[in-house]
Amino acid sequence: MIQTQDVLPNVPNQEEDISDLERTWRRGRGLFGWLSVTTHQAIGMRYIVTAFIMLCAGGIEALLMRVQLAKPNNTFLNPDLYNQIFTTHGTTMMFLFAVPMMEGMAIYLIPLMCGTRNVAFPRLNAFGYWMFLGGVLFLYWGVFTGAAPDMGWFAYPPLSGPQYTPGKRTDVWAQMITFTEFSALCVATEIIVTILKMRTPGMTLNRIPLYVWSLLIQSFMVIFAMPAVVVASSYLLSDRTIATHFVNPSEGGDPLLYQHVFWFFGHPEVYIIFIPALGFVSAIVSANARHEVFGYPAMVLSQIANGFIAFGLWVHHMFATGLPQIGEAFFTASSMMIAITSGVQIFCWIATLWTGRPRLTTALYFVYGFIAIFVLGGMTGVMLASVPLDLQVHDTYFVIAHFHYVLIGGAVFPLFGAFYHWFPKMTGRLMSEKLGRWNFWVLFIGFNLTFFPMHILGLKGMPRRVYTYPPEVGWDFISQLATLGAFIIAIGGIMFVANVFMSRKSGAVAGNNPWDADSLEWAASSPPAEYNFEYLPVATTRTPMWVPREERAFVTGLRTDRREVLVTTLMDAEPHHRYVLPGSSIWPFIAAVAVSIGFVGSVFNPWYVISGSILAFVALVGWFWPKYPPELKGEA
Amino acid sequence: MSWYARAAKLVCFAAFMATLAFCTADVQSVVDPVGPQSGKIAGLWWFFFWLLGAIFLLVMLAALWTLTRPNRGFGQEPLEATHQISEETQNRTRRVVTGATIATVVILFVLIVASVGTGKGISELRNKEGGLTIEVMGIQWWWQITYQTSDSSLGVTTANEIHIPVGRPVQIRGLANDVIHSFWVPNLHGKADLIPSRVNTLWIQADKPGVYRGQCAEFCGLQHAHMIIYVVAETPDKFRVWYDRQLQPAAPPSDPVTQRGQQVFMNNACVYCHQIRGTDAAGQNGPDLTHFGSRLGIAANTVPNTPGNLGGWIADPQSTKPGNHMATIAVNSSDMQPLIDYLESLK
Secondary structure (H helix, E strand, O other): OOOOOOOOOOOOOHHHHHHHHHHHOOOOOHHHHHHHOOOHHHHHHHHHHHHHHHHHHHHHHHHHHHHHOOOOOOOOOOHHHHHHHHHHHHHHHHHHHHHHHHHHHHHHHHHHHOOOOOOOOHHHHHHHHHHHHHHHHHHHHHHHOOOOOOOOOOOOOOOOOOOOOOOOHHHHHHHHHHHHHHHHHHHHHHHHHHHHHOOOOOOOHHHOOHHHHHHHHHHHHHHHHHHHHHHHHHHHHHHHHOOOOOOOHHHOOOHHHHHHHHHHHHHHHHHHHHHHHHHHHHHHHHHHHOOOOOOHHHHHHHHHHHHHHHHHOHHHHOHHHOOOHHHHHHHHHHHHHHHHHHHHHHHHHHHHHHHOOOOOOHHHHHHHHHHHHHHHHHHHHHHHHOHHHHHHHOOEHHHHHHHHHHHHHHHHHHHHHHHHHHHHHHHOEOOOHHHHHHHHHHHHHHHHHHHHHHHHHHHOOOEOOOOOOOHHHOOHHHHHHHHHHHHHHHHHHHHHHHHHHHHHHHOOEOOOOOOOOOOHHHHOOOOOEOOEOOOEEOOOOOOHHHOOHHHOOEEOOOOOOOOEEEEEOOOOOOEEEEEEOOOOOOHHHHHHHHHHHHHHHHHHOOOHHHHHHHHHHHHHHHHHOOOOOHHHHHHO | OHHHHHHHHHHHHHHHHHHHHHOOOOOOOOOOOOOHHHHHHHHHHHHHHHHHHHHHHHHHHHHHHHHHOOOOHHHOOOOOOOOOOOHHHHHHHHHHHHHHHHHHHHHHHHHHHHHHHHHHHHHOOOOOOOOOEEEEEEEOOEEEEEEEOOOHHHOEEEEOEEEEEOOOOEEEEEEEOOOOEEEOOOOOOOOEEEOOOOOEEEEEOOOOOEEEEEEOOOOOOOOHHHOEEEEEEEOHHHHHHHHHHHHOOOOOOOOHHHHHHHHHHHHOOHHHHOEOOOOOOEOOOOOOOOOHHHOOEEOOOOEEOOHHHHHHHHHOHHHHOOOOOOOOOOOOHHHHHHHHHHHHOOO
């Protein structure tokens, strides 16, 4: 018997059920099988690996910039190359690393944490990944053919307009946005429906793990924020390719309109990245403080409030554009409000650690690192919310320091903690804790050495996005510190990768729940079977894995000869009906190729929109072609 | 971890203070204000810095103190399984968290009031009767400066350098004619974006004579890094002298070498882009050169204005400032020195 779940109910035909599940959920073989996979672990892992490669690419770009800035009047990079590299760095980190990485972790973890077998729409999920990969390949095709974008990752017109950046660079950037929007919207839909309708019985809304809450909020934010960037990039693309006049001032368009629409997306985007990371922190803290996170309702409500407030403070990116004072006061107040909701969460984590028995795993080290870096980034964030201070430090290295503190501190440190925490779940083996400590300290020291001095550079007047500077301004020593720090971060990254490869091969075997953590993903085997659980575990408390084994309950009676899952009610997660998920399918891949042909082609010739649509139509016909289950064949 | 993490924090903090200490008296610094606007902002900065810095340290201490909690090592069972935390501890923790949250709200309220109050104070620092108005136009990658007066014959056009009298509020009207730029001289005031089709105004004032450096703060393309502006604050008398000289057309060249230089200038493509008032050169695409010799820098202050730098700039503009829009003009090597001498004579 291939039993993997740590406890199983006492039901007849157990062995038969399990071998049926194995057969029903088996992945296809060969390249065709690989392209047809629709299980969430496989897709999630593809997101994680692709996004990690993008993190490395973005990191290499950062190192190139740091080398260029290490001495005054350096000629290591010419201005054209430098501008391409900093734009690609920002674009890669925001669109191709941070968001997809959070999405990949969610796709992997959410069905496990919710105690179900897959996400709600497995084929859409596969389609989302292929679209994301399309965006990655398109942008990096540009990078390697000299068509990397060079107008900054927020592409302000008129600089990004047809007069000032002719050629295809900006179009590649704008269309890459379209790819990632598609992918993000697919994932958001998956996550929302999975969380709201597919939670295991007993997991009422107030028993959802905080990580799952964070993803629910983040996914709603994606759905409201992404349309804004669709609009912004469409303004830009149509101004460039079919000569519309939305944001082109020389044709009567308004460049500030673009900024408003872009930042209406751009600010929530930051929270889209770090709210899931706050979920990682909650999961790591409760597992390692040996205690449920303090103040569950306060945590949930402040995360929801975070999600709302995020949409009301975009103008603090535009204080220097000249705003009436009343508007400035409003956006100062709304920007500072975010400190309240973030503060509540920090206080609750500290309270959890206070009242708990914290156990210093590497993951928890990263949480402490997160608290230190993120709180400091929050402090500089409060400074940036103040209009007079912002007018001085806006678009300087102070801002670069600030957003790396909140994004690396707020998202990447928790992410590394999450890697150490969930790696045993994903691979079945523990990562080396000893190398993990080294990894943490090298990253922590390297990070602070790189970015702390940048606050001072900003106060000393160094604007961002300058490819060089003269010696007399006195920025060289501090810049050299930052460059040194950047290489230390790179060493930390290499240590992490080494730890992954070594541990995958010869790490200690983890077992199902190496950390004795509280949430349901730890009930599955490590790595989880394709169907996650033989019998869906029922959640009877907020910490179901801390319920004594003999008291745990299970769902039995789901059919195992097809991919059947349980749909439950929204509030109380009471069983509602059984639902059959589609199996493997090549059509999502074909549809993604068809849509990509339309997207890539339309950059060069608008008529590709038509041919791409026709191809996509054909692909969708194949996708939705009715497939009757064998037992219904006669009735059809 | 506790002691060395704490030590690391202290080292960081000390390093920050030390560096702040030596970054004063800079020509492009936020924390070395020379005018009332930047002075108010710097005051606000130090208020935020000390208050938020203290809060940061408190939060760090609270976080690190959790490391002193006892536990039974890696095998520590979940508290839910062994003993529930007492009601009393729960309530006490709840009170602490609530108190910290209320404190956060109060502190943020104070910061908002301080910030909006400072903003309002700065906006009142202006000359109600008008006064000197300088139009700054951002152009890829230089600054066109126009002194505006009611009598247009008293207006002055120059480039990349603003002279202002000490102790008087001066209005900057910011414009752009291609992409978005941002006017920023940190010792005097914060930024104002220069946006095509819009006008942004800013009042600046210098209380101390000196030369203050600023540079474009909104990414504007290839040579964003080399779009530098100097604000020269002078005593009112010196300013008057400077302004009167700027009003004059260029003095005719007095010796044969500079006369030759003028011919070279007039016979080449220079005239299509540059104006020298008092001569036939009336191009409008590039900086006005009428009093070029009196200016501090070349190529939007990319390099200091020396005859050597000028020669290099004219001979090969793309090596001084790659990608800039100045045409490379083939000047005979024998003509180069007269041309340089002529331009440098335009005081």
